[in-house]
Structure formats: C-alpha cells, structure tokens
Amino acid sequence: MEQEKKKRILSGIQPTGTFTLGNYIGAVRNWGKLQDDYECLYMVADLHAITVRQNPADLRRQTKEASALLLACGIDPKKSLLFVQSQVPAHTQLSWVLSCCTQFGELSRMTQFKDKSAKHADNVNAGLFTYPVLMAADILIYNADLVPVGADQKQHLELARNVAQRFNSQYSDTFTIPDPYIAKAGAKIMSLAEPEKKMSKSDENANSYILLLDDPETIRRKCRRAVTDSDGIVRFDAENKPGVSNLMTIYSCMTGKEMDEIETEFSGKGYGDFKDAVAESIIAELTPVQQEYQRILNDKEYLEGVLKEGAQHAQYIADRLVQKVYRKTGFYQL
Numbered sequence: 107m108e109q110e111k112k113k114r115i116l117s118g119i120q121p122t123g124t125f126t127l128g129n130y131i132g133a134v135r136n137w138g139k140l141q142d143d144y145e146c147l148y149m150v151a152d153l154h155a156i157t158v159r160q161n162p163a164d165l166r167r168q169t170k171e172a173s174a175l176l177l178a179c180g181i182d183p184k185k186s187l188l189f190v191q192s193q194v195p196a197h198t199q200l201s202w203v204l205s206c207c208t209q210f211g212e213l214s215r216m217t218q219f220k221d222k223s224a225k226h227a228d229n230v231n232a233g234l235f236t237y238p239v240l241m242a243a244d245i246l247i248y249n250a251d252l253v254p255v256g257a258d259q260k261q262h263l264e265l266a267r268n269v270a271q272r273f274n275s276q277y278s279d280t281f282t283i284p285d286p287y288i289a290k291a292g293a294k295i296m297s298l299a300e301p302e303k304k305m306s307k308s309d310e311n312a313n314s315y316i317l318l319l320d321d322p323e324t325i326r327r328k329c330r331r332a333v334t335d336s337d338g339i340v341r342f343d344a345e346n347k348p349g350v351s352n353l354m355t356i357y358s359c360m361t362g363k364e365m366d367e368i369e370t371e372f373s374g375k376g377y378g379d380f381k382d383a384v385a386e387s388i389i390a391e392l393t394p395v396q397q398e399y400q401r402i403l404n405d406k407e408y409l410e411g412v413l414k415e416g417a418q419h420a421q422y423i424a425d426r427l428v429q430k431v432y433r434k435t436g437f438y439q440l
C-alpha cells in the first residue's frame with residue numbers, strides 16, 4: 107500500500123537565553139515526539155530576535171546554544187531539519203513580497219506589537235512592526251500544514267493564514283493554508299511565584315521559573331520556594347489551588363503519572379515532601395538533557411555540520427517556492 111504523505115510541521119524559537127521548563131514541557135519536548143508522524147522543520151529564529159536590541163556576541167553564542175539545546179531535547183537531525191533562520195535568505199525574500207500583501211491596519215492590531223512597543227518604547231523599529239510578516243514567510247515558504255504555537259503566537263498564525271489566502275486569490279493557488287497544531291498533552295506551565303501568570307524567562311523574579319540548564323540545587327531551592335496555599339492537601343484544583351495544581355502538572359509531565367495517582371501518592375503528606383518529589387522528578391528528566399547539551403556544544407564539528415546541512419536543505423525547498431512567487435508576482439525572469 108502506498109504510504110500516505112506525511113503532513114509538514116514548522117516551528118521556531120528565538121535564541122534569547124535558555125529555555126524555561128515551561129518552554130520545554132509546552133513546546134520543545136513535544137517537537138521531538140512529532141518527528142515520526144510528521145515531516146518536521148525546526149528553526150532558530152535569529153532574524154526575529156533583533157527586533158529588540160541584541161549584543162552581537164551574545165546573539166551568536168545564544169544561537170549556537172539554542173541549536174545544541176534543541177538537539178539535546180530530542181530533535182534528531184536524521185529525521186527533522188534543524189536550521190538557523192538567517193542562514194536561509196529566502197525567508198527575507200518572501201517576506202518582502204508578503205509585506206506588500208499585508209495591510210498596515212492588520213499589523214497595527216497585533217497585540218504582541220502593542221506589548222513590545224510599550225516595553226521597548228525607545229526602539230519601536232519597523233522590524234518589530236513587520237515581525238508577523240517574516241513569521242508568515244517562515245511558515246508559508248515551506249508550505250507547512252501545521253504550526254505548533256503557544257497562545258501568544260496564535261494571532262500571528264491567523265495573520266499568516268490571511269496573507270496566504272490573499273496571495274492565493276490575487277495570483278493563483280500557491281500557499282498551503284497552515285493550521286495551528288494543538289498538542290494533545292499540551293500543558294501550560296505557570297510561574298512558581300505567581301501561578302496565575304505563565305512561566306516566563308523575562309520575569310523579574312528568577313525564582314518564578316526553572317531554566318533547562320539550572321543545576322539540581324537551584325531546582326530544589328526554586329521548588330521549595332514555590333507558592334502554594336494553606337490547605338496542606340495535594341489536590342488538583344487549578345482555580346482555587348493554582349500553585350499546587352501547577353506543581354502537580356509539572357510532576358505529571360515529568361513522571362507520566364495521572365493527577366489522581368499523584369493525589370493518592372501524597373495523601374497525608376505535607377507540601378514539603380511533595381515539593382521535594384517534584385524537584386527530584388525535574389532533576390531526573392533534565393540531567394540527561396543537560397549532559398547531552400554539553401556534549402553537543404563541545405562537538406563543534408557535529409553541531410556545525412547539522413546546521414549547515416539543515417540550512418542547505420531548507421534553502422533548497424524555500425528557493426523553489428520563492429522562484430514560483432517571483433514568477434507569479436510578475437518579476438522579470440531571465
């Protein structure tokens with residue numbers, strides 16, 4: 107029987123500092139799990155990163171580190187393409203054409219633009235404004251069927267769909283209309299300090315998040331300090347017990363245990379025991395990831411080889427699409 111063509115997935119992450127446990131559980135860990143069922147392309151979005159000021163040496167180092175970390179988290183270059191966005195110039199070529207199919211008003215409505223321009227009021231650059239167009243190019247250039255995105259990127263994906271539809275109807279059918287990929291066990295991890303907020307590395311309080319590269323002592327300390335409540339009962343109730351419920355979600359993601367199993371495991375025990383168990387489960391999961399990360403980072407030849415091959419392959423796919431778009435747009439072909 108002929109094998110059904112696998113759907114194509116594309117996602118990207120910005121290389122701005124190490125990922126949090128929230129990025130890992132909510133996104134990156136799942137990327138590795140999709141590789142057998144989908145044709146996956148994963149990208150380190152360094153072009154997007156410069157919409158806010160970056161120190162060049164840090165950006166270069168963080169791009170390398172983010173790539174190594176993605177590999178350590180389970181992206182297998184034999185199954186998926188891993189590449190750095192700036193190494194595939196076709197993205198910026200398509201981005202220009204798409205920007206001429208995107209309305210000023212549409213971009214003005216993007217909530218992330220509003221948030222970021224308020225936060226970086228001294229640098230509201232045009233790139234920050236057209237950021238979603240480049241993101242649309244990232245997706246459409248590979249004819250991706252599915253895009254795993256968090257809630258904060260949903261609006262950008264919606265824009266990509268609109269732009270694709272507009273191009274298709276103005277010229278002719280060219281782009282696949284991408285759908286969001288909603289992970290089955292997509293858990294959202296909240297801040298350890300304020301469990302009503304999402305865990306974020308841009309939080310001022312460093313105790314509110316766990317980083318993938320935190321050492322065991324730091325993980326233990328952050329878990330012990332996590333905000334809970336005064337009930338003393340390990341029970342899942344996201345509304346009334348957000349802190350405990352968040353720790354339970356983390357524990358469940360680390361161990362594969364169901365919530366009722368966890369409730370039984372800790373019935374009659376205090377939060378101290380529970381928090382220690384959560385910490386140990388995180389350490390057990392992250393230790394091999396950290397070791398693999400160090401190994402890859404030290405093997406420069408391997409890492410560069412993977413990224414070079416990834417970029418070449420991505421460029422090959424992307425170039426064909428750009429040629430097609432240029433032709434349809436009416437650019438003179440020699």
Ligand code: TRP
Binds near residue numbers: 116118244254
């Ligand atoms: N904008 C995304 C973020 O900040 C990163 C990104 C860039 C992306 N291009 C993408 C995500 C394409 C999905 C698809 O998280």
